[in-house]
Amino acid sequence: MGVVIVGAGITKFGEHWDKAFRELIAEAGIKAIQSSGLRGEQIEAIYGGCMASGRLIGQEHIGALIADQLGLNPIPSTRCEAACASGSVALRMACLAIKSGLHSIVAVGGVEKMTELNTEGVSFALGGAGDQEIELFHGATFPSLYALLARAHMHAYGTTEEQMASVAVKNHANAMLNPNAQFHKEITIEQVMNSNYVAEPIKLLDCSPITDGAAALILCSKDKAKELGLKGVEIVASEQASDSLALTGRKSLTELRATRIAAQKAYEKAGITPSKVDFAEVHDCFTIAEILAIEDLGFFKKGEGGIASEKGKTSLKGKIPINPSGGLKAKGHPVGATGVAQAVEAYLQLMGLAEQRQIKNAKIGLTHNVGGSGATAVVTIYKRFKG
Amino acid sequence: MQNIAPLNWRRFPERYLLKGNYCENCKQAFFPPRAICPNCRRKGKLVSMEMPRTGKIISYTKVYVPPEGFKNEAPYYLAIIELENGARVLSQIVDSEPEKIKIGAKVKKVFRRIGEPDKYGTITYGYKFKVVE
Numbered sequence: 227m228g229v230v231i232v233g234a235g236i237t238k239f240g241e242h243w244d245k246a247f248r249e250l251i252a253e254a255g256i257k258a259i260q261s262s263g264l265r266g267e268q269i270e271a272i273y274g275g276c277m278a279s280g281r282l283i284g285q286e287h288i289g290a291l292i293a294d295q296l297g298l299n300p301i302p303s304t305r306c307e308a309a310c311a312s313g314s315v316a317l318r319m320a321c322l323a324i325k326s327g328l329h330s331i332v333a334v335g336g337v338e339k340m341t342e343l344n345t346e347g348v349s350f351a352l353g354g355a356g357d358q359e360i361e362l363f364h365g366a367t368f369p370s371l372y373a374l375l376a377r378a379h380m381h382a383y384g385t386t387e388e389q390m391a392s393v394a395v396k397n398h399a400n401a402m403l404n405p406n407a408q409f410h411k412e413i414t415i416e417q418v419m420n421s422n423y424v425a426e427p428i429k430l431l432d433c434s435p436i437t438d439g440a441a442a443l444i445l446c447s448k449d450k451a452k453e454l455g456l457k458g459v460e461i462v463a464s465e466q467a468s469d470s471l472a473l474t475g476r477k478s479l480t481e482l483r484a485t486r487i488a489a490q491k492a493y494e495k496a497g498i499t500p501s502k503v504d505f506a507e508v509h510d511c512f513t514i515a516e517i518l519a520i521e522d523l524g525f526f527k528k529g530e531g532g533i534a535s536e537k538g539k540t541s542l543k544g545k546i547p548i549n550p551s552g553g554l555k556a557k558g559h560p561v562g563a564t565g566v567a568q569a570v571e572a573y574l575q576l577m578g579l580a581e582q583r584q585i586k587n588a589k590i591g592l593t594h595n596v597g598g599s600g601a602t603a604v605v606t607i608y609k610r611f612k613g
Numbered sequence: 614m615q616n617i618a619p620l621n622w623r624r625f626p627e628r629y630l631l632k633g634n635y636c637e638n639c640k641q642a643f644f645p646p647r648a649i650c651p652n653c654r655r656k657g658k659l660v661s662m663e664m665p666r667t668g669k670i671i672s673y674t675k676v677y678v679p680p681e682g683f684k685n686e687a688p689y690y691l692a693i694i695e696l697e698n699g700a701r702v703l704s705q706i707v708d709s710e711p712e713k714i715k716i717g718a719k720v721k722k723v724f725r726r727i728g729e730p731d732k733y734g735t736i737t738y739g740y741k742f743k744v745v746e
Contacts, residue, residue, distance in 0.1 A: 346680070353680065359620070362680065364703055365676065365679060365686070365691060365705060366676075367678065370676045373676075374672040375672070377716070378671065378672040381716050422677065423677045424678045425674045427674075474701035
């Protein structure tokens with residue numbers, strides 16, 4: 227049974243001092259329901275992605291909170307957690323609920339409120355995505371884990387810090403065209419190169435920011451969408467893979483194996499090759515992560531992601547536009563919302579609603595969402611559904 | 614706040630002696646020890662084993678922005694080390710000249726305090742590594 231996205235909503239990403247966690251998810255959810263043309267009463271279940279609300283705002287029990295805020299009690303509402311991949315896992319669970327035949331209309335949410343703690347507190351909360359006992363215990367931070375991956379890639383393939391910087395520059399340029407992005411500020415290679423090291427070779431401007439935000443989708447079974455005459459975007463594959471939490475448990479440091487496996491399965495299920503994909507939203511929590519992603523997703527050969535980024539092959543007008551929304555780097559990264567926000571961008575692009583950043587004739591889109599340093603990866607493939 | 618004393622106590626063999634385990638069926642060493650061999654599953658035979666105390670750097674970074682509990686030490690080096698039996702550990706690199714900390718450099722285990730004492734005054738010890746000539 228096919229699954230179709232029939233509505234999408236997103237808040238502005240950024241520092242929302244005036245809005246609480248519950249207000250953010252309510253705003254995104256209401257926008258999604260309204261854009262679908264359905265009524266809230268037709269929604270049968272909710273799946274919500276949220277990574278660290280317990281540590282960030284002291285609030286757990288997010289599933290029921292979302293249902294209540296949307297006025298949708300007493301339908302079942304379930305929180306999904308897989309670190310920064312929580313949003314995509316929630317989306318996948320909603321797909322499974324529809325594919326099982328249990329539900330035909332399901333809402334998906336993703337939300338995180340990160341600015342209520344200082345940077346140290348947020349780092350501690352995000353550290354939960356790594357292995358506490360054998361990584362964090364020794365003084366590892368998330369930038370340092372990706373720095374270890376970056377150094378290994380540089381050593382194996384000659385990837386440079388300038389090539390990594392070019393990812394940040396491109397994503398900031400794309401975010402200029404996205405009204406919901408956290409940053410509307412172009413940056414240069416020099417600015418990235420001159421920013422301070424956080425964990426060598428990763429610099430401050432290689433890192434995604436701390437962000438508040440929420441995103442939501444309304445999913446419908448293909449049969450129901452036809453019956454109701456709804457247009458939208460079909461989810462043709464949603465695949466997930468896991469790996470060790472700690473980098474020391476991985477065979478290779480120059481790829482994220484979970485990404486490669488999830489992508490292989492997703493391409494197989496969708497019946498396409500990577501060259502058929504018109505654009506992708508990938509998990510660029512650090513610039514090296516985008517380079518790893520475009521290789522592991524099969525858009526470029528292993529080792530050529532850095533040079534491809536430097537040569538503009540991933541820009542809006544390049545061979546394959548990567549992160550037209552601005553990505554995690556410049557659109558912002560409210561961790562639990564990110565996977566859902568990526569799907570919102572895929573929906574907007576394929577519906578032709580992406581305004582200034584619209585990719586012409588986009589027919590097939592892909593999203594790639596990673597938890598931690600690669601212990602969870604979800605790859606989702608979308609195409610237009612004309613009813 | 615979390616009381617780290619019980620966790621600390623449970624991990625003495627790992628953190629003090631680099632104790633892991635080894636599958637006699639597929640000959641792979643695991644650190645920290647595993648409950649089941651992921652290669653052989655129920656055909657595997659896991660036995661306890663101290664890891665070798667020497668290895669080489671696979672990747673490294675210099676951490677400038679430390680987490681809570683490591684403020685006094687920043688900047689410091691972290692590395693992924695492949696031990697001589699193939700098992701990998703993440704550890705700080707200490708007592709080494711910066712120019713000698715590079716991929717492929719040989720390292721050996723030393724015993725050190727890890728991080729700063731917590732709020733209750735609990736001090737944790739464990740392994741770090743240093744570059745050997």
